[in-house]
Amino acid sequence: MTDENLVNPDVAKAVGDWGGYVEAKMGFRNHWYPVRFSKEIDEGQIEIVKVLGEQLLLKRIDGKVYAIRDRCLHRGVPLSRKPDCYTKDTITCWYHGYTYRFQTGELVNILAVPDSRLIGRRKIVSYPVEEAKGLVFVFVGDTDEDNPPPPLAQDVPPGFLDEDIMVLGKHRVVNSNWRLGAENGFDSLHIFIHKDTTLRHYRHFNFPIGHTPLPGAVELVEEADGPKGVIDDFAQHHPVWEGVIDGRVVVRGPRTPNVSGTSASVGTSIWLPGVLKVAEFPGPGLTQFEWYVPMDDKTHLYVQTIGCPVASEEDKLTFAGEFESVWKPHGLDGFNGDDIWAREVTEPFYADDFGWVDEMLCEPDVTILEWRRLAARHGRGIQTPAHLR
Numbered sequence: 005m006t007d008e009n010l011v012n013p014d015v016a017k018a019v020g021d022w023g024g025y026v027e028a029k030m031g032f033r034n035h036w037y038p039v040r041f042s043k044e045i046d047e048g049q050i051e052i053v054k055v056l057g058e059q060l061l062l063k064r065i066d067g068k069v070y071a072i073r074d075r076c077l078h079r080g081v082p083l084s085r086k087p088d089c090y091t092k093d094t095i096t097c098w099y100h101g102y103t104y105r106f107q108t109g110e111l112v113n114i115l116a117v118p119d120s121r122l123i124g125r126r127k128i129v130s131y132p133v134e135e136a137k138g139l140v141f142v143f144v145g146d147t148d149e150d151n152p153p154p155p156l157a158q159d160v161p162p163g164f165l166d167e168d169i170m171v172l173g174k175h176r177v178v179n180s181n182w183r184l185g186a187e188n189g190f191d192s193l194h195i196f197i198h199k200d201t202t203l204r205h206y207r208h209f210n211f212p213i214g215h216t217p218l219p220g221a222v223e224l225v226e227e228a229d230g231p232k233g234v235i236d237d238f239a240q241h242h243p244v245w246e247g248v249i250d251g252r253v254v255v256r257g258p259r260t261p262n263v264s265g266t267s268a269s270v271g272t273s274i275w276l277p278g279v280l281k282v283a284e285f286p287g288p289g290l291t292q293f294e295w296y297v298p299m300d301d302k303t304h305l306y307v308q309t310i311g312c313p314v315a316s317e318e319d320k321l322t323f324a325g326e327f328e329s330v331w332k333p334h335g336l337d338g339f340n341g342d343d344i345w346a347r348e349v350t351e352p353f354y355a356d357d358f359g360w361v362d363e364m365l366c367e368p369d370v371t372i373l374e375w376r377r378l379a380a381r382h383g384r385g386i387q388t389p390a391h392l393r
Contacts, residue, residue, distance in 0.1 A: 009388060010301055015357040022373070024380035026360050031056040031182060031298030033385035034145030035277035036159040038295050038307045041173070042138050045069055048092060052084045054299045056144050056387040059084075060131060063106050065093050070106040071142050073129035077111065078102050104128050137164065137171040139309070145385060158231055161273060161281040164293055164311065170320055171293070172327045173309030174336055178296075180347035181354060182278055182304035185296030188347050189280040190272055190375055192217065192236060193368040197342045203334045204258055207287050212243035212257040216368045224378060225273075232382040233275035234374045274375050276382055286335035287326075289313065294340075298387070302351070306344065308336045 009016075010030055016023040031037075039053040040062065051062040052074060059074040061084055074082045076097040086098035094112060096103040101115030109130035114120045132143040132153050143153040157165055164171075178185060188194055193214050204211060221240035225233045247255040269285040282292040295307040310331055312323040353359040365372070 012357045015360055018361050022376035022380045024383060024386065025183070025376045026357065028183070028379070028383055028386045029181065029301045029357075030387040031144075032277045032379070032383035033387045033391065034143075034153075035384060036134070036141045036143050036153070036156050037277065037297045038139040038141050038175075039297065039305065040140045041175070042069075042135050042140055045140065050084070050087050050089070050095075053142070053305075055142060055305075056298050057300045057389075057392050058129075058144060060142065061087070061095070061106075062133070062140065062142075063089075063095075065106055069133045069135065069140050071131040071133050072104060072106060072109045073131075075128070076100075076102050077126055077128055136160075137169065137309075137311075139171070139307070144387075158229070159275075159277060159279075161231060161233065161275045161279055161293060163281070163291060166313075168313050168315065169291075169311040170314045170323055171309050171311045172324065172332075173307065174332065175305055175307045176344075177299065178304050178306045178344050178347055179302065180304065180351040181301060182296040182298040184347045184350050184354065185304050185306060185343075186274060186278045186280065186375070187372050188343050188350075189282075189294060189296070190234070190236070190274040190371060191369070192238075192241065192272075192371055193366075194343075194346070197346055198339060199255065199257060201334075201339050201342070203286060203339045206330050206334055208260045210243075210257070210259045212245050213247050213255060214368065215241040215243040217241055217371060222371055222374055224374065225275075226378070226382065231275050232378060233273050233281075234371065234378055235273040236271055236371050238269060238271045276379060278379075286310065286331050286339065290331070292335070302355070306340075308340060310335070 009027060011027050016026045019026055037055055039055060040051055045051050045062060045064045047064050049064060053060050053062060060071045061074045062069055062071050074084050076083055078100050081099050083095055083097055088096040088098050090096055093106050094103050102111060103113040105112050109128040111123055111126045113123060132147060134141045134156050136156060141156060147153050196213050199213055217236060218240045221237050223235040245257045246253045270283045273281045278296045280294050285292050291311045293309045293311060297305040297307060299305055314320050314323060
């Protein structure tokens with residue numbers, strides 16, 4: 005590991021036009037990431053999170069969440085080891101009394117050295133925070149008064165911020181690099197691992213064992229002031245319903261009479277900095293949005309959400325009930341549980357970076373390649389070990 009990179013430079017060169025994606029082992033800098041649900045942070049509560057290798061402290065003060073780096077400027081110890089908050093908007097280092105303002109990161113006092121010249125002249129790193137759709141988003145990157153972060157709308161999929169959408173979900177830590185999460189979600193061939201999903205007992209759908217994009221299925225979205233992503237339209241796919249070995253059918257994808265479509269979803273799309281949108285899934289009229297938030301080079305926070313259009317309080321209650329009884333246990337836990345173990349057993353192959361060269365992709369993986377190239381073109385910066393100092 006060096007300050008400049010975390011990835012073998014020879015590997016980044018070998019893959020060609022998506023080398024920047026390989027280099028982003030610890031994630032893309034200068035983007036918004038969801039780190040918790042709003043309901044998880046009560047007034048006055050401190051929450052510890054890790055994003056792109058940086059450990060942060062979150063605290064809700066007078067209704068608003070603020071974020072600072074969890075490291076004292078004095079001797080580098082984590083403030084979270086014993087969070088002393090003598091006032092509601094400050095935190096004092098338990099070791100030597102350095103005291104910081106949550107809203108700005110400013111060093112406002114050193115309790116045993118109240119006349120220190122450092123006071124008011126130094127700051128701990130602070131991070132912009134926004135809340136939307138019940139999620140707390142943190143911007144990890146380089147900002148100041150003259151260089152504010154871009155709008156959150158540029159880092160979430162289209163439709164996520166719609167006023168009539170109610171969003172519910174969960175999060176958990178997955179022991180794989182974030183890119184393996186993103187590619188697992190967007191990979192049209194990985195549908196094979198879901199062939200026995202219990203979700204099929206709670207809705208009617210067709211579920212091939214695989215499907216290949218036809219010309220025109222993949223669309224790139226690269227408007228200057230909007231989110232950047234790749235759309236994969238399943239209506240323009242060639243589905244495979246039977247797996248044949250030595251002339252004998254050994255597996256079949258379930259098909260429901262009088263149900264149209266070639267998949268449980270009508271299509272997927274993936275957006276920077278690493279968030280999947282699955283249309284009409286896990287049920288009709290629903291949309292799954294899931295983030296693969298880099299924690300470090302080996303783990304990611306899997307933020308799973310489902311959005312549902314609601315027009316009344318009754319609609320909200322109905323969706324909340326269905327979420328808890330069906331979509332969470334059989335979609336987010338059951339269906340996506342297959343995805344999690346698949347990512348974790350793939351991790352060792354890519355851990356030394358050479359997996360990006362040694363992999364043997366096939367025709368349906370064109371969607372993954374388009375994602376890699378787009379991410380390399382439009383990622384706003386690559387997180388490196390130097391940023392952790």
